Amino acid sequence: MNDSPTTTERVSFRFSHRQSIGLVFLCTLFGVVAQFLIKTSANSLTVITLETLLTNWALWLGLAMYGISTGLLILALRDGELSLLYPVISLTYVWVTILSVLVFHESINVFKLTGITVICLGVALLGKGDSRS
Amino acid sequence: MKTPLSSILLVLLASFIGSFGAVFLKAGAGRLHREWQSVLLNWRLGAGVGLYLGSFVFYYLGVRQGELSVLYPMVSLGYIWTLLWSRLFFGEPVSGRKVAGLALIIGGILILNLGNR
Numbered sequence: 001m002n003d004s005p006t007t008t009e010r011v012s013f014r015f016s017h018r019q020s021i022g023l024v025f026l027c028t029l030f031g032v033v034a035q036f037l038i039k040t041s042a043n044s045l046t047v048i049t050l051e052t053l054l055t056n057w058a059l060w061l062g063l064a065m066y067g068i069s070t071g072l073l074i075l076a077l078r079d080g081e082l083s084l085l086y087p088v089i090s091l092t093y094v095w096v097t098i099l100s101v102l103v104f105h106e107s108i109n110v111f112k113l114t115g116i117t118v119i120c121l122g123v124a125l126l127g128k129g130d131s132r133s
Numbered sequence: 134m135k136t137p138l139s140s141i142l143l144v145l146l147a148s149f150i151g152s153f154g155a156v157f158l159k160a161g162a163g164r165l166h167r168e169w170q171s172v173l174l175n176w177r178l179g180a181g182v183g184l185y186l187g188s189f190v191f192y193y194l195g196v197r198q199g200e201l202s203v204l205y206p207m208v209s210l211g212y213i214w215t216l217l218w219s220r221l222f223f224g225e226p227v228s229g230r231k232v233a234g235l236a237l238i239i240g241g242i243l244i245l246n247l248g249n250r
Binding site: 038096118120 | 135189192193196197200201202203205206209212216228229230231232233234235236237238239240241242243244245246247248249250
């Protein structure tokens with residue numbers, strides 16, 4: 001395909017800020033489903049052989065969810081401001097913590113909660129440091 | 134200690150390998166042309182995807198033992214490597230805010246580790 005003016009018209013579909021944030025939010029939900037499947041699969045895998053890996057549907061489904069989550073993130077990052085999107089990305093840490101407690105019955109304590117909160121703040125600040133305003 | 138050190142080290146290693154995946158994806162993305170074939174012929178993109186898959190193998194081995202609430206947030210160390218490589222390989226500026234963000238992430242990981250009992 002050559003660089004005729006008509007080809008540029010259909011290339012430029014852009015998401016609005018609101019849509020980009022929605023995409024990242026969706027990305028965090030796929031992300032936590034992926035973590036659930038991957039952890040479940042890793043827990044159940046007592047011996048690692050080619051056969052146990054290939055027949056491990058939770059692993060492959062988890063990888064697929066991981067892929068979808070990454071794809072949504074790339075789409076959102078293309079158009080959205082990093083400073084708006086990074087705080088939303090760190091929601092994954094919140095979902096994974098809830099998942100760990102409710103589904104995997106892990107203990108929660110003040111150190112874990114503080115550590116995760118501080119990490120979320122750090123990730124949000126990283127995005128802010130990149131704002132192009 | 135509920136989450137063994139070996140699991141923590143495996144996950145941190147995964148974050149390190151994954152950060153190189155981002156470097157190769159970025160380098161590859163900068164060399165893309167309009168033709169779709171340029172995606173397939175781009176070895177940098179391939180290397181980036183390969184490094185991400187390699188990183189996943191170590192993450193997977195890491196989460197076989199231990200708690201997800203400790204291990205998953207440790208992946209955030211990858212942001213530190215990524216910032217380092219973007220400065221080194223792409224000459225991107227490092228603002229005071231980014232350094233503050235990094236300090237918070239490292240601090241958060243250390244605090245989180247205190248809760249691993």
